[in-house]
Amino acid sequence: MFIPGLPVAADGASFEEALTEMVDALREYAEDWQDHLLDAPDHRENWGLVQLIGLSDDERLRDWLVGKAR
Template sequence: MHYESYTQARAHLKDILDAADEGRVATVRRDSGRAAVVDVERLRHYLSLVCPSKAEVVAEAGGWSVFLPGLPLAADGGSFDEAMEEMVQVLREYAEDWQDRLRTAPNHEGNWGLVQLIALSDDAQLRAWLVGAAR
């Protein structure tokens, strides 16, 4: 399902959303660009597979530390759960910073998929993504 203009897509919005819900390709052309409309849960699931967290969790000095190798993201907590909760907040802050200014920085611009995953996930999903790698 491909629409060559915003006006055409707007007239068929229900069809576009239905296509996305069914996993079909749905695109809209606007000026020289093209956008895809996809189901959030399908995209979130796919991103969780292609952007594994690689989180490392370490018990140290009576607490826990979590970090993501290759990224300037780390969190600490008195318990494993506290460290994970803190890391979810660190991820949310990173996604905000990326949207505001980091998306054009050479050492961060490649993190688009991670930022999309963060934005499309709730806290429980982010924690499961982190813990899945930390086992």
């Protein structure tokens, strides 16, 4: 699974597996951003994404990834 404009990608044997992998990848990205990417020119504008990840549980992130409205 790849989402244009996002600095992460994931794959899986099924769509559900790919969604789970993408949630994990997003969480890892948010940790890396907090740790060392926030000052990198090609990542510093992703603060909103990092906030979304930090404020969302896994279910909400999955809904966001597939465009499901709540």
